[in-house]
Amino acid sequence: MTANQRWIPASAASSTALLTDMYELTMLQAALHAGVAERACVFELFGRTLPASRRFGVVAGVGRLLDAIERFTFTDAQIDYLHATGIVDDDTIDYLRSYRFSGTIRGYAEGECYFSGSPLLTVEGPFAEACILETLALSIYNYDCAVAAAASRMTIAAHGRPCVEFGARRAHERAAVSAARAAVVGGFVGTSDLEAGMRYGIPAVGTSAHSFTLLHDTEEEAFASQVASLGPGTTILVDTYDIERGVARAVAAARAGGGELGAVRLDSGDLVAEAFKVRAQLDALGATTTKITVTSDLDEYAIAALGAAPVDSYGVGTKLVTGSGRPTAALVYKLVERADSTGEMQEVAKFSTGGKSTVGGRKWAGRVLDAAGSATEELVISARSEAAGLAALERAGARPLQVDLVRDGVIVEEHRGPEALKAAAERHQVARAELPYDGWRLSEGDPAIPTRHVDIDDRQPLRG
Amino acid sequence: MTANQRWIPASAASSTALLTDMYELTMLQAALHAGVAERACVFELFGRTLPASRRFGVVAGVGRLLDAIERFTFTDAQIDYLHATGIVDDDTIDYLRSYRFSGTIRGYAEGECYFSGSPLLTVEGPFAEACILETLALSIYNYDCAVAAAASRMTIAAHGRPCVEFGARRAHERAAVSAARAAVVGGFVGTSDLEAGMRYGIPAVGTSAHSFTLLHDTEEEAFASQVASLGPGTTILVDTYDIERGVARAVAAARAGGGELGAVRLDSGDLVAEAFKVRAQLDALGATTTKITVTSDLDEYAIAALGAAPVDSYGVGTKLVTGSGRPTAALVYKLVERADSTGEMQEVAKFSTGGKSTVGGRKWAGRVLDAAGSATEELVISARSEAAGLAALERAGARPLQVDLVRDGVIVEEHRGPEALKAAAERHQVARAELPYDGWRLSEGDPAIPTRHVDIDDRQPLRG
Numbered sequence: 001m002t003a004n005q006r007w008i009p010a011s012a013a014s015s016t017a018l019l020t021d022m023y024e025l026t027m028l029q030a031a032l033h034a035g036v037a038e039r040a041c042v043f044e045l046f047g048r049t050l051p052a053s054r055r056f057g058v059v060a061g062v063g064r065l066l067d068a069i070e071r072f073t074f075t076d077a078q079i080d081y082l083h084a085t086g087i088v089d090d091d092t093i094d095y096l097r098s099y100r101f102s103g104t105i106r107g108y109a110e111g112e113c114y115f116s117g118s119p120l121l122t123v124e125g126p127f128a129e130a131c132i133l134e135t136l137a138l139s140i141y142n143y144d145c146a147v148a149a150a151a152s153r154m155t156i157a158a159h160g161r162p163c164v165e166f167g168a169r170r171a172h173e174r175a176a177v178s179a180a181r182a183a184v185v186g187g188f189v190g191t192s193d194l195e196a197g198m199r200y201g202i203p204a205v206g207t208s209a210h211s212f213t214l215l216h217d218t219e220e221e222a223f224a225s226q227v228a229s230l231g232p233g234t235t236i237l238v239d240t241y242d243i244e245r246g247v248a249r250a251v252a253a254a255r256a257g258g259g260e261l262g263a264v265r266l267d268s269g270d271l272v273a274e275a276f277k278v279r280a281q282l283d284a285l286g287a288t289t290t291k292i293t294v295t296s297d298l299d300e301y302a303i304a305a306l307g308a309a310p311v312d313s314y315g316v317g318t319k320l321v322t323g324s325g326r327p328t329a330a331l332v333y334k335l336v337e338r339a340d341s342t343g344e345m346q347e348v349a350k351f352s353t354g355g356k357s358t359v360g361g362r363k364w365a366g367r368v369l370d371a372a373g374s375a376t377e378e379l380v381i382s383a384r385s386e387a388a389g390l391a392a393l394e395r396a397g398a399r400p401l402q403v404d405l406v407r408d409g410v411i412v413e414e415h416r417g418p419e420a421l422k423a424a425a426e427r428h429q430v431a432r433a434e435l436p437y438d439g440w441r442l443s444e445g446d447p448a449i450p451t452r453h454v455d456i457d458d459r460q461p462l463r464g
Numbered sequence: 465m466t467a468n469q470r471w472i473p474a475s476a477a478s479s480t481a482l483l484t485d486m487y488e489l490t491m492l493q494a495a496l497h498a499g500v501a502e503r504a505c506v507f508e509l510f511g512r513t514l515p516a517s518r519r520f521g522v523v524a525g526v527g528r529l530l531d532a533i534e535r536f537t538f539t540d541a542q543i544d545y546l547h548a549t550g551i552v553d554d555d556t557i558d559y560l561r562s563y564r565f566s567g568t569i570r571g572y573a574e575g576e577c578y579f580s581g582s583p584l585l586t587v588e589g590p591f592a593e594a595c596i597l598e599t600l601a602l603s604i605y606n607y608d609c610a611v612a613a614a615a616s617r618m619t620i621a622a623h624g625r626p627c628v629e630f631g632a633r634r635a636h637e638r639a640a641v642s643a644a645r646a647a648v649v650g651g652f653v654g655t656s657d658l659e660a661g662m663r664y665g666i667p668a669v670g671t672s673a674h675s676f677t678l679l680h681d682t683e684e685e686a687f688a689s690q691v692a693s694l695g696p697g698t699t700i701l702v703d704t705y706d707i708e709r710g711v712a713r714a715v716a717a718a719r720a721g722g723g724e725l726g727a728v729r730l731d732s733g734d735l736v737a738e739a740f741k742v743r744a745q746l747d748a749l750g751a752t753t754t755k756i757t758v759t760s761d762l763d764e765y766a767i768a769a770l771g772a773a774p775v776d777s778y779g780v781g782t783k784l785v786t787g788s789g790r791p792t793a794a795l796v797y798k799l800v801e802r803a804d805s806t807g808e809m810q811e812v813a814k815f816s817t818g819g820k821s822t823v824g825g826r827k828w829a830g831r832v833l834d835a836a837g838s839a840t841e842e843l844v845i846s847a848r849s850e851a852a853g854l855a856a857l858e859r860a861g862a863r864p865l866q867v868d869l870v871r872d873g874v875i876v877e878e879h880r881g882p883e884a885l886k887a888a889a890e891r892h893q894v895a896r897a898e899l900p901y902d903g904w905r906l907s908e909g910d911p912a913i914p915t916r917h918v919d920i921d922d923r924q925p926l927r928g
Contacts, residue, residue, distance in 0.1 A: 018659040019637040021630070022670030025658070026694055030672075034689035036679055043675070068637070081662040089693075127679050134673075135657075138633035139640055166485070169602035170792040172639035173483040173532070176603055193599075194489070195482040198545040206486030208494075209598075210822075211507070211799035214812035215500055215591050225498035229553075230490055241815050268820040296820075322791040328634040328782055335675035348678035351705050356732040356760075358674075 015075050016068045016136055017099070022087060024132040029092040037095075037128040040345065042337040042362050045107075045121035045137055047114070051146070051326035053444030056435060058152050058428060059120060060182040061144030062110035062405065063416035068136055069101055070411060101129050102409035106402045108365075110420065111185050111427030113435065114145075115378040117451045119363045120331065122402065127338065134333040141331050143175060144182040146323035150300070151186025152432060153324065154316055156440050157303040162313040164190040164205050166295060167321035179321040185424045192315075201418035207235040207265045207293070207315075219246060223253035232259030235293060238278075239268050247278055251287045263291035263312065271296060272309045279310035299324050300442050334358045345384075347461040359453065360461030364389030366398025367434070367449075375434045378451040384459065392456055479539050480532045480600055481563070486551060488596040493556040501559075501592040504809065506801040506826050509571075509585035509601055511578070515610070515790035517908030520899060522616050522892060523584055524646040525608030526574035526869065527880035532600055533565055534875060565593050566873035570866045572829075574884065575649050575891030577899065578609075579842040581915045583827045584795065586866065591802065598797045605795050607639060608646040610787035614764070615650025616896060617788065618780055620904050621767040626777040628654040628669050630759060631785030643785040649888045656779075665882035671699040671729045671757070671779075683710060687717035696723030699757060702742075703732050711742055715751045727755040727776065735760060736773045743774035763788050764906050798822045811925040823917065824925030828853025830862025831898070831913075839898045842915040848923065856920055 031037035050057050074082075074096045082088055082096070103125020108114055121137060123130045155163050165183040168176035168191075180188075180196030190205035191197060197204035208226055216222035219241055226234055232254035238246030247264055254261035264282070266274050271294045282290050291312035298306075299319035306314070319325075336358070337345045347360030361382040368377045379398045383389035393400050404412050414420060432440075439448025495501035514521050538546075538560045546552055546560070567589020572578055585601060587594045619627050629647040632640035644652075644660030654669035655661060661668035672690055680686035683705055690698055696718035702710030711728055718725035728746070730738050735758045746754050755776035762770075763783035770778070783789075800822070801809045811824030825846040832841045843862045847853035857864050868876050878884060896904075903912025 016637070018657075018662055019632070019640070020658050021632055021656040022658055022661070022668045023656065023672050026670055027672050027676040027690075030676070030690045030693035031679060033693040034680070034685070036689070039679060041675075041679070078662065082658075085661070085668065087658070087661075087668055127675075131675060134675075135633050136637055139635060139637035142634050143636040143639070168483070168485055169599050169797075170606050170794070171603060172607040172636060172642055173480070173600055173603035174638035175607070175636035176483070178636055192485040192487065193482075194484050194486055194546075194551070197486070197549070197551075198482055198542065204486045204549065204551060206490055208487050208491050210814045211505075211591075211595060211598075212491040212494070214799045214814070215495060215503060215505070215802055216498070217804060221498075225500070226491075226494045229494035229497040239814075318792055318794070322786075327786040327791045330634070330782070333633075335678045338679055340681060350674045350678070350703075 014071050015073060015078060016071045017074045018078050019136050019139065020132060021135045024134055025082070025088050025092065025096070028095070028128050028132055029088045031127055032091055032095060038126045040339040041125065041127045041130050041335060043123040043130050043134070043333055044119045044336050044363065045123070045141060045331055045333045046117055046119050047329060047331045049116045050447055051149070051330055054149060054326060055439045055441065055445055055448045056149070057114040057118070057145055057329060058148035058186055059108045059110055059112045059114055059145060060148035060185040060424070061140040062107065062424070063420050064144060064178060064181070065137055065140045066405060066411045066416040068140060069133065069406065072099070072101060072133065072136065074099060095128065100409060101125065101133065101406070103129055103406070104404070104408060105406040107405050108401050109403050109424070109427060110415065111424035111431065112401060113431040115447045115449060115451045117380055117453060118378055119365055119380065119402070122362060138331060138333050142328045144178055145329035145331065146326055147179045147182035147321060148186040149326065149329070150320055150324035151183040151188050152428065153300040153442060154303055154320065155187030157300040157307070157442060158314055159307060161311065162189045164188060164192070164313065164315050165320060166192045166315040167317035168193045170318040171321035176321060181421065183320055184421055185428055187425065187428065200421055208237050210237065210240045213237065213240040220249050220253065223250050224256065227253045227257035232257045233262035235263040235265050236261065237267060238264045239266055243269070243274060243278065244281060247281050248285065251282065251285050251290065260287055261290040263293050265293045265295060267295045272306055275306065275309040275311050304442060336360050337362050347457065347459045349461040361457045361459065364393060365401045366393035366396065367401060368396055368398045369434060373434060374436050375449050377449050380451060380453045382453070382455040382457045384457045388456060392454065478535050479537060479542060480535045481538045482542050483600050483603065484596060485599045488598055489546070489552050489556065492559070492592050492596060493552045495591055496555055496559060502590045504803040505589065505591045505594050505799060507587040507594050507598070507797055508583045508800050508827065509587070509605060509795055509797045510581055510583050511793060511795045513580045514911055515613070515794055518613060518790060519903045519905065519909055519912045520613070521578040521582070521609055521793060522612035522650055523572045523574055523576045523578055523609060524612035524649040524888070525604040526571065526888070527884050528608060528642060528645070529601055529604045530869060530875045530880040532604060533597065533870065536563070536565060536597065536600065538563060559592065563593070564873060565589065565597065565870070567593055567870070568868070568872060569870040571869050572865050573867050573888070573891060574879065575888035575895065576865060577895040579911045579913060579915045581844055581917065582842055583829055583844065583866070586826060602795060602797050606792045608642055609793035609795065610790055611643045611646035611785060612650040613790070613793070614784055614788035615647040615652050616892065617764040617906060618767055618784065619651030621764040621771070621906060622778055623771060625775065626653045628652060628656070628777065628779050629784060630656045630779040631781035632657045634782040635785035640785060645885065647784055648885055649892055651889065651892065664885055672701050674701065674704045677701065677704040684713050684717065687714050688720065691717045691721035696721045697726035699727040699729050700725065701729045701731060703730055707733070707738060707742065708745060711745050712749065715746065715749050715754065724751055725754040727757050729757050729759060731759045736770055739770065739773040739775050768906060800824050801826050811921065811923045813925040825921045825923065828857055829865045830857035830860065831865060832860055832862045833898060837898060838900050839913050841913050844915060844917045846917070846919040846921045848921045852920060856918065
């Protein structure tokens with residue numbers, strides 16, 4: 001370390017507190033002023049519908065949200081900014097200085113499937129504490145769920161062939177790290193993004209670029225250089241000049257290096273046709289163990305189209321990290337209950353005729369399966385108490401979907417970290433396998449299962 | 465500070481060095497091993513075409529890239545990760561420990577328009593130094609340019625009415641901060657994202673949410689509470705229960721608070737019809753200075769459709785931060801020249817018949833305008849020397865488009881920071897105004913001006 005190196009607290013280095021819409025803080029100020037900031041509240045995070053014609057959603061971002069809540073504390077620099085700009089008043093700044101979420105969050109476990117109206121998160125706490133998490137929670141879930149859903153569709157299309165994430169260059173540099181993680185939830189097995197590898201323990205993978213071949217005086221020299229350094233098991237990019245010549249040179253380079261070539265990568269042209277030609281050439285050369293990996297603007301449809309081709313793995317970029325046409329999951333965060341002046345919890349809902357109406361009251365969700373283990377419906381119960389909600393799910397034979405993520409401000413550790421990510425990927429495989437056949441179709445259509453809402457709550461929301 | 469608080473170096477807190485595809489580092493290793501890592505190279509960052517049927521591109525992310533290059537140094541923890549996983553060998557790790565980009569980068573200034581083949585960045589340096597910036601440079605440019613292009617289309621559609629960025633919740637939480645910045649390049653005047661406000665000096669703006677109204681026992685109490693704390697000039701959300709009643713209550717609350725209401729926000733329903741009704745109601749109430757701001761899934765087409773409605777400003781979310789249907793700018797980073805073993809620079813290019821071919825050799829770009837100041841073409845000159853390139857542009861009467869961004873490893877400060885962002889926004893207004901009328905149309909179509917490539921370089925690229 002050099003003498004002039006600056007040091008800052010780890011928490012400040014990565015505070016998430018200003019990843020927040022300004023109105024959260026001005027609402028907090030007004031609520032503090034009016035004496036209602038401490039009213040007990042219940043917010044729910046859900047999607048009114050699945051993104052256009054998707055058949056299922058995939059819960060992702062849970063572990064990231066827990067990390068982000070831990071780092072949701074205001075640093076001195078942030079407080080100074082809020083003060084200098086006059087965005088909020090001194091009372092609000094005093095409140096924010098000691099902000100810590102002390103409430104309880106339940107939600108769907110990472111990797112679960114979800115449907116219209118599924119309560120992915122239920123955030124309980126004083127208005128002041130729960131309100132200002134809105135933007136952060138939505139940002140994380142909207143992006144991560146969008147990517148995980150795209151990933152799941154791609155791994156369905158890949159029918160067991162490994163898919164790896166190569167999209168960093170086509171997404172915001174920090175979003176790319178989260179995309180790699182969400183892709184794992186959806187069934188991907190590796191990433192090219194080193195930050196994601198380091199942070200989340202995802203296996204890092206890579207091949208080489210055209211620039212590496214072009215750096216050398218000849219393609220032969222480039223391949224020899226790659227094999228000399230990375231071994232014959234490396235993956236060589238063979239389409240810089242002429243694919244057939246490239247394949248022959250790659251196999252020869254590996255053999256000169258003492259082994260059979262690991263794989264060739266195809267990154268342009270008609271991948272189906274090229275895969276057949278290259279496989280035949282490899283086999284004719286005796287390189288029967290050499291694999292073929294393909295990249296180049298793949299999406300779930302292109303992967304499906306490659307299903308009959310002799311391809312061994314898929315590297316997916318742009319379409320994965322941009323949610324394959326659905327770059328956001330369109331989830332919302334809404335107040336559904338709050339205490340009145342006597343402390344009694346009241347249902348609340350938006351009623352305006354223009355749309356965006358919400359359903360008041362806290363909800364309990366479960367998945368109903370038939371005798372064969374196939375999901376038949378998403379059951380969402382409005383109930384006044386946990387006991388009543390869970391009892392109603394049990395009567396319907398539904399598997400409860402909500403778990404504790406934060407208890408009285410304490411993060412439930414099993415839902416974050418590398419092991420939680422592995423568990424999420426496994427959970428998704430199980431949840432996806434429960435869906436009826438139609439749910440696996442790539443075409444646009446209705447949700448795989450309908451959502452049924454049952455109201456056993458005797459309260460009615462206020463009508464303004 | 466508490467005793468157990470962790471402290472880390474500021475540089476480590478925000479190192480960008482692992483926002484990198486693994487293959488950059490394994491290519492580096494192979495190049496080091498083969499003795500070609502120090503070959504002088506020229507990489508160019510460009511788009512083969514504009515994203516589907518866009519009429520112009522907008523350069524954004526320049527200041528962010530310069531910040532990111534400054535922070536592109538490997539921390540001990542990152543080095544430990546690379547070592548422990550065996551991703552690269554010890555020689556490569558030794559190289560990375562002292563990595564600093566020492567080369568030169570020229571490029572289009574932030575805010576400029578660009579077209580097919582425009583060389584947005586020209587990165588000169590040893591292969592080892594320039595190669596490993598590929599992923600980071602592409603991530604930043606691909607996202608920021610996509611958002612800036614969407615923003616520019618929206619501000620064109622808004623015809624001078626202010627547009628503000630409200631999309632944080634629909635994008636990855638860190639991407640959202642960059643989106644707010646890119647939106648400013650495209651003509652937006654504020655953001656709800658506080659991190660963007662603090663980091664980039666963008667005016668922070670906000671209204672209030674349905675949850676704030678629902679927190680209170682009645683809508684009247686909610687509005688009174690907002691006015692009491694934020695003043696009558698605040699913006700009140702009027703569509704929680706019934707818009708007409710909400711408008712009357714909002715105006716009354718402001719007047720009870722001692723002034724005329726600043727604005728009402730409409731967030732649902734048929735915004736065109738509601739805007740006319742609400743304007744008439746406000747005027748009938750004498751609240752002629754009270755403005756109307758609209759939100760709710762706006763894009764450039766919805767904004768255009770609201771052009772005849774009595775709306776004063778637009779809050780844009782989802783479609784802005786996701787690039788309005790084009791979430792990535794599809795830019796690529798390609799090696800175009802490199803030294804041979806004698807040190808002479810050689811043109812290089814990808815030739816494979818399957819597509820994705822590149823044009824070898826360094827390029828100089830300029831914009832040709834007609835006598836009326838209207839742009840007529842993007843002129844891209846392949847030339848062996850800067851003098852030859854600039855002379856060719858001058859002969860054609862073209863305005864040169866490339867400026868120095870990094871000189872011998874030293875960042876040119878005028879291209880980053882809050883003042884640079886303001887300059888970029890102004891530059892974009894000028895560059896956009898130069899486009900012919902067709903360039904401003906929202907419909908899909910050809911680029912506003914064609915790109916003409918002229919090769920005055922006597923070299924030919926190697927053919928593998």
